[in-house]
Amino acid sequence: MTDSFDVVVVGAGSAGCALAGRLAGRGVRTALVEAGGAVPPGDTPIASLAATAPGHALNWAYPVALARGREGTVPRGRALGGSSAINGGYFVRAVPADFAGWAVPGWSYDDVLPYFRRLEDDLDLGSDTARHGDRGPLRISRPAGRLRAPATDPFLAACAALGYPSEPDKNAGGPPGAGPVPTNAVDGQRVSAAVAYLPPPWGRAAPLDTLTVHSDLLVDSLVLEGGRVAGVRAGDVELHAEETVLAAGAVGTPALLQRSGIGPPDTLRAAGVVVRHELPGVGRGWSDHPSVYLPLRSGLPAPHPDAVAGQASLNWDSGTDPAGDLEVLLFARPFAPGGPEHLMCALQRPDSRGTLEIVSPDPAASPRLDYRYLRTVSDRHRMRAAVRVGAEVLRAARWRRAEGGPDGSVLGNDTRLDEWIQARLTTSVHLSGSAAMGNGPDAVVDAGLRVHGLSGLRVADTSVLPTVPRRGPAATAIMLGERTADLVSGQG
Template identity: 55%
Template sequence: MVGAGAAGSALAGRLVERGADVLLLEAGTAERPPEVRDVGSLAATLPDHPWNWAYPVLLRRGTPAVVPRGRGLGGSTAINGAVWTRAVPADADGWGVPGWTYEELLPYFVRAERDLDEQGPRHGADGPVPVRRPAGQLRHATVDRFLAAAERLGYPAEPDKNAGGPPGAGPVPSNSLDGVRVDAATAYLGPRVRVRTGAVVTRVRLQGSRATGVELAGGEIVEAGQVVLAAGAVATPQILLRSGIGPAGPHELPVGQGFSDHPAVYLPMRTDDPPAHPHAPIAQAALHLDTGADPAGDVWVLQFVRPFAAGGDLHLMCALGLPHGRGELTLHPADPAGPPRIEYRYLQEESDRRRMRHAVRTAAELLRAGLGTRTAPDGDVLGVDHRLDGWIAAHLTTAVHMCGTAAIGRVVDAELRVYGIEGLRVADTSVLPTVPRRGTAATAVAIGEKAADLVAGA
């Protein structure tokens, strides 16, 4: 197996529980500095942090950026905001893949989690990932004002973001406990799992149309009866392309083509509230809403209760949950061995620009309804479409939820087997046909859980 991120850790852990012989290769490290464990810190997402792959990307024409991806055990679940929201029924049912409907995925969401707040058959009680909503001293003062403002504006309440119900305003579930970010590796990789860190896989070894192992940087060959790529939505397609599996390779498949992610901007805000508790998760409340074309909710506003820099503003993250735009990942023609070329092509469609304006204006309405004070953009920008488009373009970022670089139905079949290649599977968010409307961490782990059943039953 390649990659000890969200899906890879879950898959390896479950297979070893069943007695499988698994070697898990991870390019990053096993050492966890304090900021990786601390749920209140996003320090590891900074470009120069050793736990961050820091991929250079192009969000849209003229908008370069550096995108964080986790570089160590747990992958991006070790450095992200610890938001634990599932895909919604419209996501999975909309993929149209046998075996991947919401009701068919639900047991894997349940199996993964130990929900400490919600009980019942649609929530897990015994899984390895603890799930909590902000409460008590860990619940920031702005959360109740956020929810009250949403109610004042007529948005429905959604007290359980993982219930699979209609969109609304509610607290955000987190995979953290007592201030510690519980990443997928911490949850799943026990001492019985053989893990080799610092193992950078460059390509899959193929004998004709069969995978026989992988090649590491430096030329070492690791042979295997079956290879599973779970290196994430960037590294997995990169490995496939280097292996000759892709649009221009001898094994022609649309690897890296048509991926989706959530374009986002941060609306700054100020309040007079005391700082968040040191053990409090960063993202604590969210409004998911329908802009008029998607009853499942096509945009969201996510409240961050801690500033990105000491003494700075708080933020509302405004994002498209169901973007229409699609991106492309390719090997860099000047350096195929280096970082890939990633073009998100955000906001090229007017429908995406319109809905992003809607998200920003909704966040501004929440502030006016009693949440706090907006510090940008100015009113003459907020009220004029072309000016707001310019402000959004200048502040554009991504939620880092890339999906679809090796999608089911295009690159792999419903059992995650790469078309035309024996002994090779993909098991990470690369396989999702489109990005789920909400965060991806819980769904990535569910992919690993489901893949364990698929691989064990092969």
């Protein structure tokens, strides 16, 4: 089967849904292709992270190497809405220092602020229209009233007692501090990108005659005609378009590029793929937030069943980054019934860089992901700082630490603390930069998100962010979809 469109969008995740919905709403004939299916209403309540478990039908579970001797499994959303349909609902923008550090023309914080405002209907702060939106498709709220977990206020009080400043609006672009976490949830209901941007039966937007959604369709490769990308191929289905936009996520996008013969020649040849277009940065040089969990038992009543788990966070500076390179995030709900609550301690601006390599042309085969966490002295030093800040907050809140937390003898010894971290190291699942924008030798896309050296092809997901933002990238991913809609239609 062959069909033709103005634009084909590969991936119905956070950016892809926003992009496809906006384009179709402007009369652009758009095909949205997603390897997963629709999420049944009520199947993934915001209070549950069950859909992130390995083997769940709504996620890709990628085996990964996190660090030397430390392996794990990383979930990525496989459904309409992508990871926004299964994650914890953390919805915090990248900070101004992130955009300044990327130094890509047209991508300053002031350049993208209108898109952050356009995407949101902030139910708490939408009246501040200079910084927030009150008419966007994505509803944003902060835990309050019955949905504010009992552990949240003691956490914030402990941060204040320790002298950390308050950050009541984590989407204001101001200095780091402690405050409530904005979420894409309202009254316990998840507002995924699919719910916000797609028409029925997938979401709540108005019907769009110009949008065709192909769900449960895994793309094999791009259709290349010389130096032009003419569409995508999935089994015996070909979808042709004037422009193809990859929004398959920071794992799916570089893997698809490599399967199509676009990427580092040595990686492609080793996987049995013919080199069609050499781009050494595809799948290389990306970053993510390394993290560990401190278990705690607050002794407080359980949160309301509809409350989000990640309620509040402390963002702070290790001593080298005033914009905040550390985060301590309160998980006020146990991961399993009867278990402890947790503080997640994370390094938000790591120096270490990862690699992604496909192992075969088979689209169902997991790529090889090597995070290369904590390879630098600086990263190890700052990761220790993150754990020590978390332990400090734990003590100040006067919570009883559950078995498994580091005691004083570990916290006071760098070598022992490194060993403790290594044994528990995990990832925040915020992979970014696997097809980075810029003009350097390893850049994959330009400031217009066009793939260097090819026509008819752009990338619009967290692959393009040169480094992982200092805050989780969910809000930034949807901003990318909004901005790309303007770029594709000549308005940005």
